[in-house]
Amino acid sequence: MKSFGESEEKASTLEQSALEYMDTLFNFAMRMTGNREDAEDLVQETYMKMHRFLHTFDEGSNLKAWLFKILRNTFINKYRKKLREPQEVHDNNDDFSLYDTIAGESEYDPYGKSSFKIEEHIEDEVKEALENLPLAFKEVVFYSDLEGLTYEEISDVIGCPIGTVKSRLYRSRKLLQKLLWEYAKKKGYLKGE
Amino acid sequence: MTCNDAKEMLYEYLDNEIDRDSYLQIKGHIDRCRKCCDKFEFEQSLKKLIKDRSQKFTISQTVRGDIVKALSDMRKARESDTKREKEQTNEDKSSRVIQLFLKRPAYALAAAFIPFIVSGLAVYFAFFKPTPPSPIIREIAECHDQHVNGNAVLELASSDQNELLRHFNKFRNFNFAVAAPESNDHKTKLLGCKDCYLVGRKSVHVDLERKLNRKFSLEIIDGSGMNINHLNEELVDGRVYYFGRHKGYNVVLWREGDTVYSLTSEARKNELIHVAKEGIRMRRGMAPQTFFPVRE
Structure with a gap:
């Protein structure tokens, strides 16, 4: 002892x-x-x-x-919250890419001289978008991007296998990008559609 | 690696969750593919942007202070709890011992003797522990043991004083002044003698017998330059007697000039000294001519 x-x-x-x-x-x-x-x-x-x-x-x-x-x-x-993935977001966000969208919208020339500066396109939207993510997504983005936990540590915290952590992070980021895009568009920072 | 392969590993790459090989492969692809390079850079800055632009909340100082204080209070409480528990168990132990003694007085009595026994043992080992006998005591005692048990043969087995005296004249060729012993009282009887070596020195062994068939050994040892001062000593009538004990025999030694005498037996030390003083005497010098066969 x-x-x-x-x-x-x-x-x-x-x-x-x-x-x-x-x-x-x-x-x-x-x-x-x-x-x-x-x-x-x-x-x-x-x-x-x-x-x-x-x-x-x-x-x-x-x-x-x-x-x-x-x-x-x-x-x-x-x-009494349930930190499970919302089912509906699975359907249409998986393939959304902010990069592809912005690049497409702004007639971005991949081989041109000017490099794409993300800071010029989105500013305060980050806070808003992050706030409006479903809890289950918000937390993994928080662990990974804000606090730098490894996949293994995240899997320990949320009690899910590492594969789940990966896919959830992927979906969270896709959704976050979509939200960013929508907020930016709404506020007119980006000329959309 | 194709652009799709790289895209699939995009987040693991950005999150530092891939092994070295995959990292190098993706890195190689990005370096070559401008489109992927831009995409990866975009995602990387987005990841950084999310971290940098997300709101940072700080807890109020009041709540922080409350938490720190609560933790320190709880720790203190736990510390004193554990200390009290410890004391409690100690008390329990001692009270249980007292209960046991009250129930069984014999145990208490036995326990009361323990200090005496322990201190007795300590005193014994400190002051009375038998020291190993010196080599001379050991050899003399062994020699006596052999003669008592009949394992040694005398050169001359005779109680005749004249015969012994004659034999002792022969020993004088030994080159050390051997005085011949004689019985000094009616209780002591000489049984015979032989020459031998003790502690590497020339010596003469004499068997003696006292009343009730008690056997004594007298050793006459060439003691020139021999040191027996390390033995226990006692002053009796102005003469120093040294003594030791081995194998249940007492050995008493004394010195006369360059000769060391020893007397060994099962008898007590005082009796040995008495025999040495009263029972035997030493005749110095050559035996009287009359003891030798007269030559015509």
């Missing part, structure tokens, strides 16, 4: 490292709940659970991913 002092010290170090992820967790909670109050509650609950279950944490694994998992499960239980 490990000595009490030793395991206690380890737990205390882990807690200190966990506190560094508070803003990251809050960011994630904000995206899931959409309001500060609920997000703060979620983060608070996540840390209390972490404290209670710290002894079950496998030291070789990613602490950040473990915290996401706690927060995610707390969120699901608390708000």
